[in-house]
Amino acid sequence: MTYYDQDASVEQILFGLTPKGGLGVKKYSVGLTPDAADKWDNRLSSYNRLSPTAIGQKQWVPDRAFSYFEFADGWAALLARFNTGESGRNNSHALVGPSPALGAYAMFLSGWDRWYDRDPGHTLGSVSPYDWQHLVTTWTDHVRIRARDHRAALNSLVREVLLGEAEHYTVLTDTDSDPLVLLTLARSVLDPVLSSQAQRFSWTFSTYERSDTDPEASPYADGSPRFWCLRSLPTSGQSGRRRVLVDPTVEDDLHAGFAAELITQYLNDPSRYPQLVEDQLAGITDARTRIAKLLTNFEKGQPHISRPAEPVVNHLPARTPDQPRVAAPVLAGQRGPTEVYTPPPAVPPAAPRRPSYPGGGRVTEEKPRKRGGQRPAHVVFEELGDGRNLDPDQRSDLIGELRVLWQTNDPYEHNARLMMLHFEKRVTRLEIVILLVMAAAVLITSLAVVTAQREITVPTQPTAPVSVPANGTPQSPTGGGGGQ
Amino acid sequence: MVAVTSAKPPARRVKCPVCLDEYAWDEREVLEYSVKDGKYNPARRPAGLRGAKLDDARRRWYVKCPNPSQDSANHYLPATLGDFADPLVVALVGRPRSGKTHLVVAMIRELLGGVSAGEHGLRAEALDYYQHVTFKRNFLDPFERGSRLPGTRGGSGTYLEWLVVQRGNVKRPLVFFDVAGEDFRDPAENGRHTRFLVNAGALLFVEDAPWIFRSLAEEQDLRVDETLSLPAGASNEWVQEAVSRLPAGRESLPAVVALTKSDRLRYMTPADRWIRERSGGLLSADRMLTESRDVYGLLHSANANSIAMRLYSEFQRCTMHFVSATGGAVAEDDTFPAGIRPARVLVPLLALFAMAGLITGPEAERVGR
Numbered sequence: 001m002t003y004y005d006q007d008a009s010v011e012q013i014l015f016g017l018t019p020k021g022g023l024g025v026k027k028y029s030v031g032l033t034p035d036a037a038d039k040w041d042n043r044l045s046s047y048n049r050l051s052p053t054a055i056g057q058k059q060w061v062p063d064r065a066f067s068y069f070e071f072a073d074g075w076a077a078l079l080a081r082f083n084t085g086e087s088g089r090n091n092s093h094a095l096v097g098p099s100p101a102l103g104a105y106a107m108f109l110s111g112w113d114r115w116y117d118r119d120p121g122h123t124l125g126s127v128s129p130y131d132w133q134h135l136v137t138t139w140t141d142h143v144r145i146r147a148r149d150h151r152a153a154l155n156s157l158v159r160e161v162l163l164g165e166a167e168h169y170t171v172l173t174d175t176d177s178d179p180l181v182l183l184t185l186a187r188s189v190l191d192p193v194l195s196s197q198a199q200r201f202s203w204t205f206s207t208y209e210r211s212d213t214d215p216e217a218s219p220y221a222d223g224s225p226r227f228w229c230l231r232s233l234p235t236s237g238q239s240g241r242r243r244v245l246v247d248p249t250v251e252d253d254l255h256a257g258f259a260a261e262l263i264t265q266y267l268n269d270p271s272r273y274p275q276l277v278e279d280q281l282a283g284i285t286d287a288r289t290r291i292a293k294l295l296t297n298f299e300k301g302q303p304h305i306s307r308p309a310e311p312v313v314n315h316l317p318a319r320t321p322d323q324p325r326v327a328a329p330v331l332a333g334q335r336g337p338t339e340v341y342t343p344p345p346a347v348p349p350a351a352p353r354r355p356s357y358p359g360g361g362r363v364t365e366e367k368p369r370k371r372g373g374q375r376p377a378h379v380v381f382e383e384l385g386d387g388r389n390l391d392p393d394q395r396s397d398l399i400g401e402l403r404v405l406w407q408t409n410d411p412y413e414h415n416a417r418l419m420m421l422h423f424e425k426r427v428t429r430l431e432i433v434i435l436l437v438m439a440a441a442v443l444i445t446s447l448a449v450v451t452a453q454r455e456i457t458v459p460t461q462p463t464a465p466v467s468v469p470a471n472g473t474p475q476s477p478t479g480g481g482g483g484q
Numbered sequence: 485m486v487a488v489t490s491a492k493p494p495a496r497r498v499k500c501p502v503c504l505d506e507y508a509w510d511e512r513e514v515l516e517y518s519v520k521d522g523k524y525n526p527a528r529r530p531a532g533l534r535g536a537k538l539d540d541a542r543r544r545w546y547v548k549c550p551n552p553s554q555d556s557a558n559h560y561l562p563a564t565l566g567d568f569a570d571p572l573v574v575a576l577v578g579r580p581r582s583g584k585t586h587l588v589v590a591m592i593r594e595l596l597g598g599v600s601a602g603e604h605g606l607r608a609e610a611l612d613y614y615q616h617v618t619f620k621r622n623f624l625d626p627f628e629r630g631s632r633l634p635g636t637r638g639g640s641g642t643y644l645e646w647l648v649v650q651r652g653n654v655k656r657p658l659v660f661f662d663v664a665g666e667d668f669r670d671p672a673e674n675g676r677h678t679r680f681l682v683n684a685g686a687l688l689f690v691e692d693a694p695w696i697f698r699s700l701a702e703e704q705d706l707r708v709d710e711t712l713s714l715p716a717g718a719s720n721e722w723v724q725e726a727v728s729r730l731p732a733g734r735e736s737l738p739a740v741v742a743l744t745k746s747d748r749l750r751y752m753t754p755a756d757r758w759i760r761e762r763s764g765g766l767l768s769a770d771r772m773l774t775e776s777r778d779v780y781g782l783l784h785s786a787n788a789n790s791i792a793m794r795l796y797s798e799f800q801r802c803t804m805h806f807v808s809a810t811g812g813a814v815a816e817d818d819t820f821p822a823g824i825r826p827a828r829v830l831v832p833l834l835a836l837f838a839m840a841g842l843i844t845g846p847e848a849e850r851v852g853r
Contacts, residue, residue: 017709021695022580022722023635023664051634054621059631086708087818088634089581170522210622213522218557235621236614238558239522 009126010097013040014116015048016085023048023089029124032096040077040096043223044069046216050081050090053210053231060175060231061087064117065208068106069223076102077223078109081208082117091118095127099202105132107184107203108139140270143184147267150182153246157186158259161194162291166242168219170212171229173246179207179229182246186227189259189266192274193294198285202226213237258298498565500549501573501659502642503556504683509566514545517560517614524548524560544613559642562612568648571657572840573683577726578690580664581709583744585633586809587690588662589623590826591833592645600830603765604843605651608658612646619645632818636664643680649842656842681729686836687739687799689723691792693748693755696783700748704813720791727798738839738852739799740832741792743779746806747827748813754778758806759827763834767843769850772803772835779804801852803835 012029023045028037047067052059067079076099085091093116095102095109112135114127147154157171173179187203194201204225209217211234218224219240228241266273280297281290380401383390390398498509515524527545529538545563549556565571576584595601595608610616623633623644644662648655661680694701694712701712730737749755758775776796783790796802811825838848 017581020580021709049635052626054625057625057629059626086581086635087632088636215557220557233519234522234618235519236517236612236618237522238524238560241522243520243522 009128010095010101011126012124013037013094013096014091014119014124015041015044015094016091016119017089026091026119027124029126031126040094043071044077044079044094046214047206048079048081048090048092048094049088050083050092050208051088051210055175055232062175062208064115065206066106066110066180067206067225068102068204069225070099070103070202070204071223074099076106078102078106080115082115084117091116093117097129101129103200103202105129105136107180107187107205108132108136110180111135111138111142139184140188143181143188144267144270146178146181147185150177150185151263153177153182154185154189154263155256155259156246157182157244158189158263159255160242160244161186161190162255162259162295164288164291167226168224168241169227170217170239170241170243171227171246172233172243173229173231175231180205183207183227183229185263188270188273189262192277193262193281193290194287196281196285196287196290199287201287205229210234211237212239212241212243217241254295254299258295261298262294496566499570499683500551500559500561501571501661501680501683502559502561503549503551503553504679505549505552507550507552509547510550511547511563511566514542514547514563515560516544517546519614562646564611565657568611568655568657571646571659572685572842573659573661573680574686574688574836575681575684575726576660576662576688576690577681577723578692579695579720579722581635582690582692582695583809584690585623585636585662586627587742587744587807587829588644588660588688589627589633590809590824590829592619592647592660593624593627594826594830595647595649595833598830600763600765603763604767604830604834605765606837607650608647610646611648611657612643615643615646627824630820630823632814632820636662649837651837651843654842654844658842678726678729681726682731684730684737686840687730687737688832688836689739689741689792689795690744691720691741691783691790693743693745696743696786696790697749697752700752702748702813704815705745705748707816708814723791723795727795735798735800737799738836739795739802740835740852741779741795741802741804742807742832743783743792743805744807744809745813747808747811749782749806752782755782755806759808761828763831767834767838767845767847767851769838769847769853772805772831772851775806775831776802776804779806801839803832803852805832805835807832 009031011031013025013032014027015023016026018024018026025037025041032040047069050061050065052061054060061083063083065081067081068076069079070076076097078095079092080094081090081092083090109132112132153173157169160166160169171179171182173182183203183205191201191203204223205227206225207229209228209230211217212228212230213234213236215221216224217228217239233243265276269276277294281293284290284293380398383398496509497506499506514527516527517524524546527541529541533541542563546560547563547565549559549561551559576588578584592608595606596610601608610619627633644660646660647658649658650656661684663678663680694705698712706712727734746755746759750759755778758778763771780793780796783792792804796804805828807829808825808827809829810820811827812820812822815821834843835851837843838851841848
C-alpha cells in the first residue's frame with residue numbers, strides 16, 4: 001500500500017462526525033491523497049471510537065487515549081482519541097507514516113502541542129519526526145519520576161512479557177493511573193532485552209479500550225496492538241490475549257525476581273542499562289534466546305530467588321562476621337544486583353539510639369543506616385535471622401522496618417520485599433508449630449484426665465490380680481485383709 | 485466430577501446466526517465461560533447433576549460453533565440453542581445517529597419486563613447468559629439511569645442480545661443485530677460485519693424524525709449534529725446498501741419502518757395523537773394500517789423521495805410507526821434530564837412478531853398487508 005512518497009514526512013488525519021452523519025475523515029494533511037485518507041479511515045474505523053467502560057454504577061471514559069498500530073505492509077498509525085464531540089463518535093487525530101519513523105516516537109508524543117481534539121480551522125501539514133526529539137527526553141523524565149507509583153504493576157507486566165507465553169497482552173489497570181507511563185517504563189526495561197539490531201520488538205499499544213473480546217482486539221487482526229489496556233474486564237466473549245492483572249499482588253517466582261532485578265538495574269542507572277544488557281547478549285538476535293541467556297545469568301547469581309519457598313536465611317552462604325556476603329551479579333561481568341549483598345560494616349558505628357518505629361515503641365541500638373535514616377535491609381534481616389531471643393514486639397518492629405524499606409524506592413526495595421515475605425512465612429510456620437505443640441499438649445492432658453477418671457469411676461471394687469497356679473485352680477481373693 | 489457427555493443425540497440442523505453456516509447441532513462438548521480469563525473451558529459437572537439443576541447449569545454452557553466454512557473467528561453459541569427452533573433474526577438498519585441503539589435497547593427493556601409486553605402476553609428471557617450480562621452492563625443499566633448510549637462501535641459483526649420470547653404456546657429465540665450505521669457502507673472485510681443481513685428474518689428500518697423534519701429539530705439536536713441545520717438530502721445510502729445485501733426473495737420478509745425521535749413531532753398532527761396512543765394489549769391490524777398511512781403521509785409532505793416510502797412499497801408486508809426511545813432530546817451533559825420515557829417502542833416489534841408468526845391468529849395474519 002503506497003499512500004505517498006516513502007521519503008515524505010509523517011502525515012495527519014482528523015476524524016469526526018462528517019456532514020453525511022457518520023464518523024469519518026474530516027481533514028487530512030497535504031501529503032495525502034483523498035484515496036489514501038479513505039483507506040486509512042477503513043483501517044482505523046474499528047479503533048477510533050472512545051466508548052465508555054462500565055465501572056460500578058458509572059460509565060467511565062478517559063479525556064484522551066493513544067493507540068499505536070503497525071500494519072503488515074510496513075505502515076503505522078498513532079491515533080489520539082479525545083473525549084470531545086459525541087460519545088462514541090468522538091474526534092480523533094491520527095499520524096500516519098512508515099513504522100520505523102513512527103515507532104521510535106509513538107510512546108513519547110502525549111505531550112506534543114499539535115494534537116487537535118477538534119478541527120483547528122487551518123490546513124494540516126506534514127510532520128517531521130525530527131521535531132519530536134525533545135519530547136522523548138521530556139516524557140522519559142516524566143515517566144521516571146513516576147516509576148515508584150507503578151512499581152508493582154511494572155513488575156507484573158515485565159514478568160508476563162519475560163514469561164513469553166503470549167504475543168499480545170491485555171493490561172488491566174485502574175482509572176487513576178496513566179497506562180502510558182507504565183508502558184513506557186516497560187519498554188525502557190524490556191526493549192534492550194527483546195530488541196536487537198536485527199530484530200525490533202514492536203511496541204504497539206492502546207492506552208484505553210472497553211473490551212478485549214471484540215474483533216479488533218484479536219491478535220489475528222492486522223495492526224491489532226500488542227498491549228491493550230482495559231479498566232474493567234468484559235463479561236462475555238473470547239479473548240485471544242494474555243490478561244495481565246497489574247494489582248499489587250506480585251508473583252514470587254524466578255521470572256518475578258528476574259523482572260524485579262531488571263527494573264532495579266534500569267532505575268539505578270537508566271543511561272547505562274541498555275549497554276549493560278547488550279554486553280551480555282552480543283550476537284544474539286532472537287528475543288527468546290536473549291531472555292534465556294539473561295535468565296541463566298540471573299539464576300546463577302540468585303539461588304534464593306529461584307527457591308522462594310524456603311527462608312532466605314537458609315540460603316545465605318555460611319560466613320564469618322568479617323567475610324563479605326557477595327552474590328554473583330545479575331548480568332555477569334557487571335556490578336551486583338543490589339547493595340544487599342555488599343559487605344556489612346565489620347563494626348557498627350556507635351550512634352545515638354534510634355527513634356521508635358511507627359507502631360512500635362521499642363528503642364534498640366542504632367544499626368548502620370542508609371539515606372533517609374533507614375538501615376540497610378541486610379542489617380535488619382540479620383537481626384531478625386540471628387536474633388533468636390527476640391520477643392514478639394521486637395520482631396514486629398523489625399518487620400515494620402522491612403516494610404518501610406519495601407515501600408521506599410531505593411535499590412533495597414526488591415530484596416527487602418523478598419526477605420520480608422520469606423521471613424513472614426517463617427514466622428507463620430513457627431507460629432503453626434507452636435500451635436501444634438500446644439494442641440498436642442492439650443490433647444495429651446485431656447486423654448490423661450479421661451483415663452484417670454475411668455480408673456476412678458468404673459471399678460468400684462478393683463479386681464485383684466488373679467494368678468493361675470500350676471494346678472490350674474485359681475486362687476480365691478484374699479479380700480485385701482491379709483493376715484487372717 | 486466427570487466430563488459432560490452427550491445430553492442429546494445430534495439430531496437437528498441449526499444455522500449459526502453469526503457465521504451463517506448450517507450444521508448438525510452437537511452438544512457433546514459443552515464449555516463454561518471464565519470471565520477472569522476471557523476463555524471458554526470444558527464444562528464439568530457432578531455425575532448426579534440432573535433435573536432442574538442441570539437445566540440451570542445448561543443456561544451457562546456454550547458450544548463452539550464448528551464454522552464448517554472456516555471463514556469466521558472462533559465463536560460460541562448457547563448450549564440451549566438446540567432446544568428451540570431457529571431464531572428469528574431481527575436486523576436494525578439505518579443511517580448513523582438515527583437512534584438504532586437507543587431504540588433496540590428500549591425494545592429489549594420492554595420485552596424483558598415492560599407493562600405493555602405483559603399486556604400482550606409476551607414473556608422474554610435471555611438465552612445467552614454472559615452476553616446478557618454485558619448487554620445489561622453496557623446498555624440497559626446506563627439507559628435506565630438516563631444516560632445517553634454511545635455510538636455503536638464498528639465491525640462487531642455479532643449479535644447484541646439473544647432472547648427467548650414466548651407468547652402462549654409459541655416460544656422462539658430472538659436475535660437482535662445492531663451494527664454501526666457506518667458499517668453498512670464499509671467495504672472492509674468484504675462486508676462481513678453486515679453479513680447478518682443475509683440471515684435476517686425480520687427487518688427494522690430506522691429513520692429519525694429530526695433528520696426528515698429539520699425545522700422541528702430541537703436545540704439539543706442541532707448542538708450534537710450540526711448537519712441538521714443544512715438542507716435535507718434525499719439519499720440514504722446506508723439503507724440502500726443494506727437492502728442490496730438482502731437475499732433473493734427479500735420482498736417477502738417482514739419489515740417495519742420506525743420513525744424514531746417522534747417526540748419531536750409531539751405538536752404536529754397526526755404524530756401527536758399516535759405518540760400518546762396506547763394499545764391496551766390489543767393487536768389491531770387496522771390501527772397499524774392507519775398509523776402506517778399517517779407516517780407515510782407525513783414523510784411524503786416533508787420529503788417526497790424519502791427512502792422509507794420506497795421501503796413500504798418494496799416489501800410485501802410492511803408497517804410504519806411513530807416511536808420514541810427516550811421521550812426527549814439529550815442534554816449537554818449526555819443525560820436525559822427527565823429520565824427515560826420510551827413511547828410506543830413495542831409496537832414495531834408486535835408488527836414484526838405478527839408478520840413472522842410469533843404472534844398468531846387471524847388479526848396477526850392481516851398485519852402489514
